[in-house]
Amino acid sequence: MLATGLFVEHYQRYEVIWNGERGRTVFFQNEKPYDVPDQASWIGPRGNGYAAYKVADEVTDHELWGGGVYSFFNANPSVRVDRGFEVPIRSGCTAC
Structure with missing residues (x-):
């Protein structure tokens, strides 16, 4: 599966969860x-x-090229997010 130009914004938790190989x-x-x-x-x-953007822990082969995440917590500027991407740590699963 190939996604090009994927824009996903303002959801409440994970915006994208990729489950496929x-x-x-x-x-x-x-x-x-x-x-x-x-x-x-x-x-x-x-x-x-x-x-x-979260790649499911079971996925062994995935690529992301040109990913960007930004935040503007105007309701409460003290809110923090620790990461923009979550990918399994293994060879063959790359966030570029």
């Missing part, structure tokens, strides 16, 4: 939700916030 995304843009009320309500499984 041999996937490729060329250009991904994301902006996190503006209206997160506080950090306590936005804690993901791996820390503060949620990644915009």
Whole structure:
């Protein structure tokens, strides 16, 4: 599966969860939700916030080229997100 020019914005948790093998995304843009009320309500499984683009832990072959994630938490500027991307740590699974 190939995705080109994927834009996903302002969702409440993970914006994209990629479950399939041999996937490729060329250009991904994301902006996190503006209206997160506080950090306590936005804690993901791996820390503060949620990644915009998550490759499932079972995936062994995936590529992402030209990915960008940004945030502007105007409802509460003290909110933080620890990561924009989550990928399994193994050879063959690359975030570029």
